[in-house]
Amino acid sequence: MKIVVDGDGCPGKLLIEKAAKEEKIEVVIFCDINHYITSEYSTIKCVDAGFQSVDMYVMNETKKNDIVVTQDFGVAAMVLGKKAFAIGPKGYVFDEGNIDKLLFERHISQKVRRSGGKTSxxxxxxxxxxxxxxRNLKKLIIKAKELEV
Incomplete structure (x- = not known):
């Protein structure tokens, strides 16, 4: 088990690393070449810039029972399909019970913006x-560890 972070626009790195250190868990942070991220604990993987390039690397790196930190509902939905866990940078846990609603709301917001409307x-x-x-990252770590046994 490891924590995989969608590092493009992901605040909370220090909290993620704090929880990971306490539980002795590897952290891999993906970012594109337009972001500069450093860490003494995490492995930073810098990838080419491009539409959803970081998202694809996050998806490919993620395995069952990994924890993915992302604010992208689409990435969250895909890693849930791989039996991994997903949490947003503000601590909201994505799961089978809420991801469809979040994806639908994102779709509606995109339609509103494309038609010239504004969203919050x-x-x-x-x-x-x-x-x-x-708090929720620590809970997910405990849950993931229980599933590994």
Whole structure:
């Protein structure tokens, strides 16, 4: 088991690494060449820039019981199909019970924007988001470890 991070636009790296260190879990962060990410703990894999290039690397790297940190609902849906876990950078856990609704809402928002309409912007990151990310990531780690036994 490892934590795979969609590093393009993913805040919370320090919290992810903190939880991983405590549980002695490998972290792999993917980013494209337009982002500069450093870490003393995680493995950073820089890939070519391009439409969804990081997403494809995240998908290919992810195995059963891995934990993927991404804000992309499409990536979350694909890794759930591989029997991995998915969590957003604000700590919301994606699962079979909520992913279809999230994908549908994303689809509707895209249609509204394509037709010239406006949709709301994501809210700013808060300390509650940080707390939720750390707490829920620790829960997913415990769950994933139980499934490995």
């Amino acid at each position: 912007s994501p809210s700013k990151r808060t300390s509650e988001d940080d707390d939720r990310l750390y």
